[in-house]
Ligand code: TXA
């Protein structure tokens with residue numbers, strides 16, 4: 001298959017409009033289009049065409065029980081996806097949509113099983129990226145899309161990542177430049193009495209709780225809990241049980257005393273004949289001695305670290321890192337989203353170094 005690639009920087013030029021119309025046409029005919037959102041690139045199909053959605057799994061090499069997120073471009077589009085209107089959804093929609101929040105709702109009978117993986121719930125998100133919004137509207141209002149990476153690779157934050165993973169496997173790629181958020185949306189499950197965070201993202205549980213609580217009587221205020229990672233991985237968000245975001249090199253997250261972290265990493269690099277990569281903060285990067293050193297941003301700037309992380313992981317692969325040692329970035333990570341992705345990329349491998357150099 002030949003993949004059309006169109007660059008779009010502003011949505012209202014004649015060229016951009018033509019490219020979006022062409023992409024919408026492909027979707028309406030059952031094809032696949034990769035497109036930018038503010039979080040990561042998505043691989044889209046018309047959500048109401050089962051056979052088109054089936055092609056997403058083929059193109060990604062994705063296990064077929066892992067459900068897709070339906071992307072909409074107006075809150076009213078919820079009506080076709082879910083039967084009972086939940087007041088909590090409208091409150092969250094008002095506060096966070098368009099934006100990086102996905103809600104899990106009881107599905108309507110019309111949503112294809114191919115989208116929900118046979119569950120009685122559906123994931124819905126209203127992205128803020130102008131290209132995504134224009135495309136969704138032009139294509140009829142409902143695009144089912146997972147992240148546009150091959151299964152097991154980091155989610156794409158640049159069109160080049162999508163091209164690397166999916167060229168020749170999809171009909172069209174819309175290149176909207178680098179994504180601004182960089183990590184996938186927060187997923188909140190609203191199918192039970194207590195809202196539950198299934199996947200942390202840059203919108204945090206506390207913010208969500210605050211919005212849900214404002215209009216409730218205090219004693220009836222809904223709670224927001226973070227699903228225990230293990231529980232979520234197995235039952236709740238089926239996708240969380242698969243290996244995710246894994247770079248080719250074996251990755252270890254190193255946390256603890258700042259100076260001792262640097263000493264520890266330099267010692268590991270000096271004592272190894274493998275190609276060692278270090279994922280560093282701007283503040284510490286000058287102090288490392290290793291084969292590949294890439295800074296992911298300032299230790300105190302979560303938005304910057306999130307925006308760059310997946311590109312850094314891919315860069316480590318491109319530069320042949322066989323072992324990756326990564327700072328933990330906890331100072332900036334108020335929502336837990338960065339720690340969650342580092343845990344997944346590292347398969348949970350971590351080392352803690354005390355101020356006296358003791359290693360735990
Ligand atoms: O930011 C994002 O959410 C990006 C962009 C493209 O919108 N999309 C994304 O999709 O990250 P994906 O497929 O890579 O991740 C979707 C996650 C998976 O872990 C999946 O299991 C979960 O959402 N999910 C989908 N439907 C679900 C449902 N009904 N119940 C629970 N989890 C669900």
Ligand code: MG
Pocket residue numbers: 146147155
């Ligand atoms: Mg994904």
